[in-house]
Amino acid sequence: MSYDDSCPVCRTAEIVCGKWTLLIIRDLAEGRSRFGELERSLRGISPRTLSLRLRALEEEGIVERQTFPEVPPRVEYALTEKGRALVPLIEDMRSYGTRWLGADGDCSSAGPCAPDAVEADAPPAAVAAA
Known part of the structure; x- marks a missing residue:
């Protein structure tokens, strides 16, 4: 099967199937967050990966970055309308996870999906297969 630029499912999957992307969006759905808050809630993500994912989501217009002129500088991330x-x-x-997969745990940012035993930058899909 080939990728089709005109297919809305393909285009959406191209964005949301990136490593950690859905978990970042899940956390930002609760409101604005700072980089360190996201890093703590997504236990196992490396700072480099988080930075790259946030930058990619910003380029797609899904996340907005706001910098405050303070010392030290404060940066917050939030979902745009497109992200929401x-x-x-x-x-x-x-x-779906609750009904069909028996996953009934807390799915907030305080309850990360990636267990400690999984490779730090493993995509969440690899977690389910582990």
């Missing part, structure tokens, strides 16, 4: 439109997709995934 992905939240129902995440809620549907939560419902």
Whole structure:
């Protein structure tokens, strides 16, 4: 099967299937966060990977970065309207996981999906297979 630029499912998958992307969106759905807060909530993600994912989401118009002129500088990340439109997709995934996969744990940012035993930058899909 080949990639089709005109297929809305392909285009959406291209964005949301990146490493950690859905978990970053899940966490930002709760409100603005600083880099360190995201890093702590996504236990196992490296700072480099988090930085790259946030930058990619910013380029896609899903996340906005706001820098405050303070010393030291404060940076916060938030979902844009385009990013908030992905939240129902995440809620549907939560419902699916509960109903069909028996995953009934806390799926907030305080309850990371990646266990400590999994490689630090492993994509969340690899976690389910582990």
